[in-house]
Amino acid sequence: MLCTDLNWLPTSIFKGITYPKVVYIDSSPDYGGFYEAGTNILTCVYCDNVESTIAHELRHYLQWINGWISIGSEWKQTNSYEESIKSYFTRYPHEMDALLFEYKHSKSWLNEWWLRKLVLNK
């Protein structure tokens, strides 16, 4: 579902901060989307989980505003896809935090599956 704004999220999230802008692009090596630290732009790649992506990138924006200096993250598939997912989210706490935020505000089959793999290991 394509969502061009943020008004489906609780307004309390945006209390005292500048609303970010959501920009859509057709393709990127960063699956889903990305947030470039220091900007107020959430970039979303056209995909089938637009709301989850917006929630995820919004969390990175909130992390930046709150001074959580991210060391960045780099996706690498080394072993199986599942092992790579586990490694990614355990290596980068800010990514796990964004995944949990995304799950809370825009549950999808994908973030639910990832969390089940990561937390319940099944």
Ligand SMILES: [Zn+2]
């Ligand atoms: Zn992320």
